[in-house]
Amino acid sequence: MTDPQWGFATRQVHAGLDDTDPHRPRATPIHLTAGFVFDDFDQGHARFTGTDDGYSYSRVGNPTVAAAERRIADLEGGIGGLLVASGQAATSTAVLGLVSSGEHILSSSSIYEGTRELFRDDLARLGIASDFVEDHNDLAAWEGGIRPSTRALFAESIPNPKNDVLDVRALADLAHRHGIPLIIDNTLATPYLLRPLEHGADIVVHSASKFLAGHGTVLGGVIVDGGRFEWQPDRYPQLARDRGHDGRTVVERAGRFALLEYARRVAMRYGPVPSPLNAFLIQQGVETLSLRVQRQSSTALRIAEWLAEQPAVESVDYSGLPTSPHHALAQRYLPRGQGSVFSFTVQGGREGARTFTDALRLFTRMTHLGDTRSLVLHPATTTHHLRTDDELAARGIGQGLLRLSIGIEEPEDLIADLDQALAAVAAEELLTRAGLT
Ligand SMILES: Cc1ncc(COP(=O)(O)O)c(C=O)c1O
Structure with missing residues (x-):
């Protein structure tokens, strides 16, 4: 009890x-069983009428x-x-x-x-x-x-x-x-x-x-x-x-x-x-929910703070950041952490997002959330690909926006992976400006 x-x-x-x-x-x-034995004729009837609340069939x-x-x-x-x-x-x-x-x-x-x-x-x-x-x-x-x-x-x-x-x-x-x-x-x-x-x-x-x-x-x-x-x-x-x-x-x-x-x-x-x-x-x-979520949330905050300072990042959407329009609500409703799923917008639009995603080595490219492993997804071309451009704009989901779901890995390793992927975006951007791509 x-x-x-x-x-x-x-x-x-x-x-x-x-x-x-x-x-x-x-x-x-x-209890990997389709059904449960009735002791006798009358118990079968009782299980069906609800006068006996024992188990009968695993769909029920x-x-x-x-x-x-x-x-x-x-x-x-x-x-x-x-x-x-x-x-x-x-x-x-x-x-x-x-x-x-x-x-x-x-x-x-x-x-x-x-x-x-x-x-x-x-x-x-x-x-x-x-x-x-x-x-x-x-x-x-x-x-x-x-x-x-x-x-x-x-x-x-x-x-x-x-x-x-x-x-x-x-x-x-x-x-x-x-x-x-x-x-x-x-x-x-x-x-x-x-x-x-x-x-x-x-x-x-x-x-x-x-x-x-x-x-x-x-x-x-x-x-x-x-x-x-x-x-x-x-x-x-x-x-x-x-x-x-x-x-x-x-x-x-x-x-x-x-x-x-x-x-x-x-x-x-x-x-x-x-x-x-x-x-x-x-x-x-x-059984390990609090341990995972606590760590995932605190790593997410650390990564969001780090991303917000990177020149190749245009913006970060995370309510744990004081700059977020949702920060006051987060302080009221989420004092233990603001979760580990958030997004940021990389420079270079869709091409920047492509370069960044393909350069990642530790983050997994995958449509899922809340895994022990860190995941990355480009919503505009996956989960939100049926939305019109106007709808995406109304939701603030641009072509450079990437969604992260932070896992339980070492934060330093995750930041190192993001860092080298952002470096690839910055290099691509320089080549584009120089007219070399
Ligand atoms: C917030 C939310 N609700 C519901 C679902 C649907 O869950 P499932 O994939 O388990 O059917 C998802 C899946 O991504 C989700 O992110």
Whole structure:
């Protein structure tokens, strides 16, 4: 059992363990099984009707998955969690649990591009409309975008690549004035740096593939519910009005766990469930979360400060720098560190970015975040290649902008690698000016 007095680093290794297993394993075993034996005829029936809450089939529930859910929910300060197969599955499952055809989601525009495309294209095909607020701290724009049919507000606590910190409390208060829950994608902050539920958000989602798993080996996603939102029957009939086979609504049956119970049903029916092996690896990754994130964040700050002084660098987007327009919010929300994903703009535009990227020896060219290894990506030609030039300009993503995800290597080695790649850019720039290329 978890002691609520324990600090984060203690809970990240102890929370959620099942201490009822008769074999007393210290680590959570990998229950790699499709299903679970029914002792007799009546138990099979009881498992299906829910009068016996034992396990039946791994798409519906699995002890390894449940242990990971309990641990991550504990770290986020939620009442429970639902582990799914990827971060995208976490977002789509949470949204499909809340929003129906004919209804609307209002989202920040500063979010992972895959999420933006899910809302704009894929959910649109199901009759779910979405709109995007360009500046996620512009409360008037959020207010103006809310419709009678809006069923969820969605934003990221630290979006990439700009590290533009969200004022979670202000947005949560606005959402609640309109009777709408706020969903926060907390992937880049992790619960070590920021716990959105403590600042008024209602639901947290993660790509567990990133910092939670932490080693660049598995995909996973998680939904954590704060359990505080009051589901109104006219707006959320699937939770608070429609009666199931037992004659009760989900809220009557599950109380504060209503959304999690319903989301579990969405995941069970649509099927994006995680492998118990992945759940094990995510849980194991979480055991070192604070150690990795602390080091990654402090190295990121050091590198951002160093980059800001380099002549071949035009600008650095990192909220840990006093020059950042998000510095004040970072001081308020992220006192333990401002994360390890940020961007900078190299001189020479797209060609400068190409020379820099290809000159790197230690940083890995890769589309991923939160790995133990440091990664580099050119958003304009990869993650954001479907955005128009105007959209890129509005988001401040130029052709020379590069995204870094800082790992746990020696900071000096990372700086040396960046230094020699910037030297290659400066040499290229000199040749260009001299008309030699
Ligand atoms: C902030 C954020 N949310 C969600 C996702 C989607 O996660 P996954 O790749 O695990 O589906 C990503 C992936 O890059 C992400 O960066």
